[in-house]
Amino acid sequence: MIFKQFRYEPLNQASYLVGCPKAKEAFIIDPIEGLGADFYVLEAADLGLAITGVFETHVHADYVSCARELAEMNGCPHYLHENAPTTYPYTSFKDGDVFTVGQVDMTCLFTPGHTPEHTSYLITDKSRSDEPWAVLTGDCLFVGDVGRPDLLVGDQALDVMDEGERAQTQFTTIRDILFALPEHVEVYPNHYGGSLCGGVNMSGKNSSTIYYENKYNLAMQKADAAEFAEFVRDTAKPLPDDYEKIKSYNLGLLEKEELKGAGV
Amino acid sequence: MTPAEVRAAQQEGAAVLDLRTPHPFAAEHLEGALSVQFNRADLVDRVELVFPEDLPMIMHGEPEAIGKVAAKLLSDAGFNVLGHLEGGLKAWKEEGLPVVQLPTLDVDELKDRMGEFTVVDARDPFEFKYGHVPGSGILSWTEAWYEADKAEDDPPIAVICGDEIRSVLVASILVRKGKKAELVTGGMVDWVERDYPIEKGMG
Numbered sequence: 435m436i437f438k439q440f441r442y443e444p445l446n447q448a449s450y451l452v453g454c455p456k457a458k459e460a461f462i463i464d465p466i467e468g469l470g471a472d473f474y475v476l477e478a479a480d481l482g483l484a485i486t487g488v489f490e491t492h493v494h495a496d497y498v499s500c501a502r503e504l505a506e507m508n509g510c511p512h513y514l515h516e517n518a519p520t521t522y523p524y525t526s527f528k529d530g531d532v533f534t535v536g537q538v539d540m541t542c543l544f545t546p547g548h549t550p551e552h553t554s555y556l557i558t559d560k561s562r563s564d565e566p567w568a569v570l571t572g573d574c575l576f577v578g579d580v581g582r583p584d585l586l587v588g589d590q591a592l593d594v595m596d597e598g599e600r601a602q603t604q605f606t607t608i609r610d611i612l613f614a615l616p617e618h619v620e621v622y623p624n625h626y627g628g629s630l631c632g633g634v635n636m637s638g639k640n641s642s643t644i645y646y647e648n649k650y651n652l653a654m655q656k657a658d659a660a661e662f663a664e665f666v667r668d669t670a671k672p673l674p675d676d677y678e679k680i681k682s683y684n685l686g687l688l689e690k691e692e693l694k695g696a697g698v
Numbered sequence: 699m700t701p702a703e704v705r706a707a708q709q710e711g712a713a714v715l716d717l718r719t720p721h722p723f724a725a726e727h728l729e730g731a732l733s734v735q736f737n738r739a740d741l742v743d744r745v746e747l748v749f750p751e752d753l754p755m756i757m758h759g760e761p762e763a764i765g766k767v768a769a770k771l772l773s774d775a776g777f778n779v780l781g782h783l784e785g786g787l788k789a790w791k792e793e794g795l796p797v798v799q800l801p802t803l804d805v806d807e808l809k810d811r812m813g814e815f816t817v818v819d820a821r822d823p824f825e826f827k828y829g830h831v832p833g834s835g836i837l838s839w840t841e842a843w844y845e846a847d848k849a850e851d852d853p854p855i856a857v858i859c860g861d862e863i864r865s866v867l868v869a870s871i872l873v874r875k876g877k878k879a880e881l882v883t884g885g886m887v888d889w890v891e892r893d894y895p896i897e898k899g900m901g
């Protein structure tokens with residue numbers, strides 16, 4: 435397996451490449467416009483890999499995605515969970531679907547809360563073991579923190595769950611789905627450090643493990659979903675600038691020109 | 699360059715460097731193209747080792763960004779780069795220009811059909827000496843452009859290397875020079891993994 439994390443420091447954002455040296459193919463997960471589609475194309479080519487799939491954990495509200503462009507450039511699918519309310523077409527998947535690149539399996543774990551379509555990707559390198567090795571947790575579970583539940587667009591058709599519902603769902607999702615994974619599994623989030631997508635307890639460290647977060651993630655030490663929701667609200671950072679605009683663009687409701695540089 | 703411009707330059711002797719990975723190249727490529735897998739770290743060094751500096755070259759990358767970057771890297775290094783193919787393979791085919799395949803066989807087929815091929819190893823001599831397919835000869839990737847004319851292709855040549863990057867390059871050079879050549883997929887890595895016989899020395 436070839437596994438690479440790309441950090442976009444201005445927004446404390448992490449995107450990923452998961453590939454197989456034997457198949458010479460790779461998936462890109464959560465690509466960001468700040469780095470740009472060409473960046474991912476060249477990084478993959480440097481590793482001798484062709485990009486055969488572009489995945490997103492969810493429709494982002496705090497940064498501009500380049501997933502559509504990257505998929506189009508490579509003539510490959512752009513994958514999102516079937517709940518994603520975009521106005522443009524994508525290739526949808528369901529909870530439990532498995533995508534394979536060479537010897538690597540990427541299993542879709544439906545992890546709603548931060549958004550209603552949020553999905554984490556469990557990585558298994560079958561050339562080493564049938565046990566999963568890592569999970570890309572998107573904006574569900576961060577190192578030291580959890581994804582915020584309040585980045586809503588203000589449109590009832592799109593904001594399928596309200597803030598309270600999202601917070602409560604986030605708690606059960608993390609407890610029942612992510613913390614049910616083997617404890618050695620490594621955790622790779624979509625954000626770190628100062629990112630506004632989580633709270634004040636988000637670590638600048640770029641990865642963790644299920645064991646460590648289960649034991650030491652402050653929000654997840656709360657007794658129940660209600661206490662969790664209160665804690666998340668109390669420890670939230672300010673809202674990201676222009677998040678409604680960015681989310682609208684990522685949903686296909688705005689053209690790139692209308693962004694005027696927001697979130698790049 | 700438009701597909702028509704690329705075709706015209708090819709007819710004047712320019713070489714198209716196909717920068718993709720070996721499998722897509724084998725499946726379909728511009729007639730006459732040479733397979734040189736891209737990366738920023740050592741593309742220039744490899745091209746320097748394989749081709750004469752005055753060879754007119756055209757880059758073909760997918761997506762196009764790769765072709766552009768390669769053209770810049772190589773022309774900055776002093777190579778005679780005419781440009782890159784705009785619109786890639788899709789535009790080329792839309793113009794009705796010719797595409798061809800490079801036949802492939804895996805190591806199991808090679809072992810079963812040994813007598814039907816002239817086996818040629820594209821690696822460096824020190825690697826060949828350490829262990830190669832019994833009965834194979836060496837046409838090292840850095841010599842191939844200059845020595846391919848002399849290659850014996852009856853029976854057709856099956857080209858092998860460590861994995862596929864140098865073998866596909868040598869196979870594409872052989873085909874360009876009018877020889878019958880095929881690519882052994884999986885290379886020596888698969889051959890050794892299957893525990894197939896190995897011959898040591900320079901053969």
Ligand SMILES: [Fe+2]
Pocket residue numbers: 492493494495496548573631
């Ligand atoms: Fe998010």
